[in-house]
Amino acid sequence: MVKLIKVSPISDTVLEITYENGEVRLFDITPYLKGSWMGELGNPEYFKQVRIEQEFGDTVVWPNGQDIAPHELLELSSIA
Numbered sequence: 001m002v003k004l005i006k007v008s009p010i011s012d013t014v015l016e017i018t019y020e021n022g023e024v025r026l027f028d029i030t031p032y033l034k035g036s037w038m039g040e041l042g043n044p045e046y047f048k049q050v051r052i053e054q055e056f057g058d059t060v061v062w063p064n065g066q067d068i069a070p071h072e073l074l075e076l077s078s079i080a
Contacts (some may be wrong), residue, residue, distance in 0.1 A: 001058070001070055001071070001074065002019040002020055002021050002023070003019065003020040003054075003058055004017060004018070004019060004020075004027075004054075004058050004059070004060070004070070004073070005018050005019065005052075006018035006052070007050055007051070007052055007060050009047055009048050009050055009071050010026070012042075012044045012047060013028055013029050013030045013033070013042075013047070014026055014027065014028050014029070014042075015027045015050060015060065016062070016080060017028065017060070017073055017077060020058050023079070024076055024080040025073075025074070025077035025078060025079055025080060026062070026078050026080050027068070027073055027077040027080075029041055029047075029078065032068065036046070037066065038066055040062070040064060040066065041062065041066060046062065046063075047062075049062055049063050050062055053067065058070055059073065060073065
């Protein structure tokens with residue numbers, strides 16, 4: 001799997017993800033906004049706190065531990 005090097009929120013529900021090979025992809029988290037735990041991502045200020053966690057599988061995470069599996073980020077995103 002190609003390494004994630006940058007993640008940026010570009011709207012209230014879309015992440016722009018950049019991989020080390022230069023590929024830029026867009027990932028919409030709207031389908032994940034269910035329940036109280038993942039639902040926190042629906043708060044725009046909280047959503048903006050996304051960061052890359054390389055220690056545990058090179059994925060995106062938020063402060064309260066929400067994450068999205070690396071293979072989902074790649075398979076369910078679109079090329080920007």
